Amino acid sequence: MADTVPTIRIPERDIPVYAEADVVVAGGGPAGVGAALAAARNGASVLLIEQRGYLGGMATVSQVPAFCPYTDHIKPVIRGIGLEILNDMKSRMENAFQDEWRERLDWVPIDAEILKRLLDEKMADAGVKVLYHTFVGHVLQQDGAIEAAVIHNKTGTQAVKANIYIDATSDADLTYLAGGRFAIGGDEGELQPGTMCFVLNNLDRNKFLSSSEIHGRDLKHAINKAKSEGRLRVARDWAGISWLNDHTAGFNFGHIFGIDGSNADDLTRGAIEGRALVEHITGWLRETIPGFENAFLTLTGEQIGIRETRRIVGDYIITADDFLKCRSFPDDIARNAYFIDIHMAKPTSGMTMVHLPPGESHGIPYRALLPVGIKNVIVAGRAISTDRATQGSTRVMPNCFAMGEAAGTAAAILAERSSRETRSIDVAALQRRLVRQGAWLGDAINEGYRDL
Numbered sequence: 001m002a003d004t005v006p007t008i009r010i011p012e013r014d015i016p017v018y019a020e021a022d023v024v025v026a027g028g029g030p031a032g033v034g035a036a037l038a039a040a041r042n043g044a045s046v047l048l049i050e051q052r053g054y055l056g057g058m059a060t061v062s063q064v065p066a067f068c069p070y071t072d073h074i075k076p077v078i079r080g081i082g083l084e085i086l087n088d089m090k091s092r093m094e095n096a097f098q099d100e101w102r103e104r105l106d107w108v109p110i111d112a113e114i115l116k117r118l119l120d121e122k123m124a125d126a127g128v129k130v131l132y133h134t135f136v137g138h139v140l141q142q143d144g145a146i147e148a149a150v151i152h153n154k155t156g157t158q159a160v161k162a163n164i165y166i167d168a169t170s171d172a173d174l175t176y177l178a179g180g181r182f183a184i185g186g187d188e189g190e191l192q193p194g195t196m197c198f199v200l201n202n203l204d205r206n207k208f209l210s211s212s213e214i215h216g217r218d219l220k221h222a223i224n225k226a227k228s229e230g231r232l233r234v235a236r237d238w239a240g241i242s243w244l245n246d247h248t249a250g251f252n253f254g255h256i257f258g259i260d261g262s263n264a265d266d267l268t269r270g271a272i273e274g275r276a277l278v279e280h281i282t283g284w285l286r287e288t289i290p291g292f293e294n295a296f297l298t299l300t301g302e303q304i305g306i307r308e309t310r311r312i313v314g315d316y317i318i319t320a321d322d323f324l325k326c327r328s329f330p331d332d333i334a335r336n337a338y339f340i341d342i343h344m345a346k347p348t349s350g351m352t353m354v355h356l357p358p359g360e361s362h363g364i365p366y367r368a369l370l371p372v373g374i375k376n377v378i379v380a381g382r383a384i385s386t387d388r389a390t391q392g393s394t395r396v397m398p399n400c401f402a403m404g405e406a407a408g409t410a411a412a413i414l415a416e417r418s419s420r421e422t423r424s425i426d427v428a429a430l431q432r433r434l435v436r437q438g439a440w441l442g443d444a445i446n447e448g449y450r451d452l
């Protein structure tokens with residue numbers, strides 16, 4: 001098929017260098033945000049490039065309505081920049097919201113507009129140069145290192161140069177463009193489905209919660225009944241509802257299957273089918289669910305939410321066995337306690353969920369952030385080097401903040417001695433810096449650096 005696709009040759013030409021920085025971060029989701037802030041706070045000059053007009057990634061681009069747990073059910077596992085952002089977001093929300101959520105760190109609803117403003121301000125405070133509406137579409141390489149990244153935006157085609165590049169695109173775009181190795185999906189290329197998340201207003205939360213028809217918070221009964229009567233076309237009898245106030249909630253409800261988020265045709269189909277499904281679901285909610293009679297559809301995601309695309313092949317691949325045995329590694333830079341949460345690839349298949357016991361977590365080694373064969377790229381976020389099962393767990397936003405913070409801190413340490421060799425880092429120095437910044441890398445590591 002590939003050799004039947006017609007091609008054209010782009011003539012060689014000179015393009016302007018837009019900027020040079022110690023660190024270029026591609027992608028402004030939780031991983032990119034953590035990376036840019038950490039690198040800048042550690043003294044590096046940082047350029048953060050994001051294709052949308054705001055930061056936050058899935059939380060703002062796709063309206064994913066809640067942060068997954070920061071804790072292992074006993075203590076916070078994700079601390080540092082991730083926890084700072086969670087707490088700062090909460091502190092800007094309505095008083096009633098703060099009263100309800102002040103002490104809670106798990107499944108906190110996201111106010112996407114507050115998050116966007118907060119992240120703009122944090123970048124300005126840290127001195128990060130942010131470039132919005134810009135896509136990283138090409139890289140130039142020499143001797144196994146990226147020499148420049150090519151960016152596209154309204155100004156035209158330009159280049160950016162850095163010592164270290166942080167790939168926080170969640171699809172491992174930089175690694176892919178640099179010819180790095182990656183895996184995608186399961187054995188037959190199957191991928192978790194996408195979801196078009198949405199926000200409804202004009203709801204009556206008290207009426208909803210007190211309704212006997214829906215058994216308190218749980219919509220399962222109503223969904224199953226409607227499915228069996230052919231009134232609701234969703235694959236799963238679950239809806240994630242995150243209340244921002246008594247009248248407004250974000251919904252993670254319904255799946256669109258067979259979408260590869262690294263393919264533009266699939267993303268287009270996901271947008272169109274996703275919006276149609278949201279219209280259908282909203283109509284059903286209005287007709288069926290007490291308190292939702294006057295629901296007003298305020299917003300759908302700018303892009304369908306994508307759970308799974310490329311995973312890099314890194315110096316270490318974190319496996320399900322590592323997850324299950326709660327393994328620690330000498331070069332841990334974060335820990336993960338979230339469960340394996342793989343949504344079904346087909347409407348007829350089931351969910352895969354594997355929980356760790358309370359208080360347990362596994363390590364995320366620095367090596368899992370380093371794409372094989374590339375010297376000056378650190379990958380953070382959804383695309384790090386794991387097997388498929390573990391990606392179903394490490395992928396969530398709190399983890400991405402922590403991985404980003406580690407990547408950014410590592411990049412700044414490397415920049416201090418103008419090194420482009422990500423593998424040359426003194427891991428102990430990186431861990432010490434992370435612990436000082438408030439990260440938790442497991443008691444063994446944290447205790448070792450307690451008094452330093």
Ligand SMILES: Cc1cc2nc3c(=O)[nH]c(=O)nc-3n(C[C@H](O)[C@H](O)[C@H](O)COP(=O)(O)OP(=O)(O)OC[C@H]3O[C@@H](n4cnc5c(N)ncnc54)[C@H](O)[C@@H]3O)c2cc1C
Binds near residue numbers: 030
């Ligand atoms: C439907 C759904 C529900 C989910 N539910 C939850 C949940 O409840 N809680 C939770 O914590 N997690 C949840 N997740 C997982 C989580 O949202 C993502 O895995 C996480 O956001 C990944 O973070 P990231 O920083 O790696 O990438 P993303 O959040 O995807 O951010 C990547 C950013 O990079 C930008 N970008 C990409 N490519 C380029 C490029 N080439 N040039 C420039 N910019 C680029 C994108 O615009 C985006 O802003 C959910 C995901 C989905 C899809």
